[in-house]
Amino acid sequence: MRQPIPSEPEPQREPQERLAVLRETPRPKPRPQGAETSNATAGTNSASQVPSQAGTGVGGSYTVVSGDTLYGIARKTGASVANIKAANGLSDGYLRVGQTLAIPSGNVSQPTQVANASSGVDRTTTSATTREPAQVVKTSAPQAASSTQTQVAAVATQSRDVAPDSTGIGKLRWPVRGRIVSDFGSTSGSARNDGIDIAVPAGTPVKAAENGVVIYAGDGLKEFGNTVLVRHDNGMVTVYGHASALRVKRGEKVRRGQEIALSGMSGSADRPKLHFEVRKDATPVNPSGYLE
Incomplete structure (x- = not known):
């Protein structure tokens, strides 16, 4: 009658199998x-x-x-x-x-x-x-000068106004007659002169150097003050700055020798004078080689 007793160890084996299962589960540890x-x-x-x-x-x-x-x-x-x-x-x-x-x-x-x-x-x-x-403050002066020159170049490049035919004269007319006080390429402080400055009495008539069309007339170029830009039929652009008064408007056709402004000392000028530039494909060139 005690035969069931030997079968009791079988439940003890089951826990051993379960322990084996538990040992397998920790393998990812x-x-x-x-x-x-x-x-x-x-x-x-x-x-x-x-x-x-x-x-x-x-x-x-x-x-x-x-x-x-x-x-x-x-x-x-x-x-x-x-x-x-x-x-x-x-x-x-x-x-x-x-x-x-x-x-x-x-x-x-x-x-x-x-x-x-x-x-x-x-x-x-x-x-x-x-x-x-601190670096910006140290370089603020040259940045201001280059900003004006960049604006001039942008106007000269972006304008699509068609210029009238030129007179056919090989040289440009002097816009005013006076003494050159600042040559092309000279520097004043950190600013480089991309044209020439001609000393004249305030109110002197400024004449167009050649037939052309006005592509800018205003005072938005702070360094140059009141300024006129004229495009000519060969792609050349002439710049007239520091004027005391403007006589033309943008889009107006002008003739060689026509009065387009009066000289003055607007912008950064320290004396009455005319700032004059000649630009070929928006690049400044020495005006002395183009004037008669």
């Missing part, structure tokens, strides 16, 4: 152990593993994966959110899975260093920003 070890070694290694698998991160780029945000990518790469948005033309934080972002700063391959030196990166950016205004 070596993976978290490795991750825990890396996390203990460097607190940001877990973040650095993500870009190495999901984002390309190589060559200053990163590929967006599901769940990514700009702030998350900034933490992974070490670049600021503002810099990432600016480098990729992002007006908002919307990202697409698979989108490749340019990373302007920070190394994905060295997230630990970026994390440890993040405050240093901010200080570097701030110090660079504070130095820029």
Whole structure:
């Protein structure tokens, strides 16, 4: 009658089989152990593993994966959110899975260093920003001069007004008669003279050097003050600056020797004079070689 007793050990074998199953389930544990070890070694290694698998991160780029945000990518790469948005033309934080972002700063391959030196990166950016205004102040004078010359070149290039036929005379007429006080290519401070300055009494009539069409007449060129630009039929443009009064308007056809302005000292002039330029295909040339 005690035969069932020997069969009782069978339930004891079942737990052993279950223990064997439990021993198999922990087999994936070596993976978290490795991750825990890396996390203990460097607190940001877990973040650095993500870009190495999901984002390309190589060559200053990163590929967006599901769940990514700009702030998350900034933490992974070490670049600021503002810099990432600016480098990729992002007006908002919307990202697409698979989108490749340019990373302007920070190394994905060295997230630990970026994390440890993040405050240093901010200080570097701030110090660079504070130095820029000083450089702008130092170069403000040449920038102003080049800005006026750029405007003159732009008007000469962009104007599509058709000039009338020239008189056929080989040389240009002198716009005024006076003493040249500043030659072509001379410098005053940091500004280069792209024409010649002729000293004349204020109110002296300024004459057109050749038949042409007025492509500019106004005071928008701060350095030159009241200025007239005339295009001629060979693509040449003549410039008349520092006038006290203008006698023509844009689009008006003028004849050689016609009064187009009165001399003065508008703009940056320190004395009554005429600033005169000759431009060939918008490039300034020495007027002395073109005047009769």
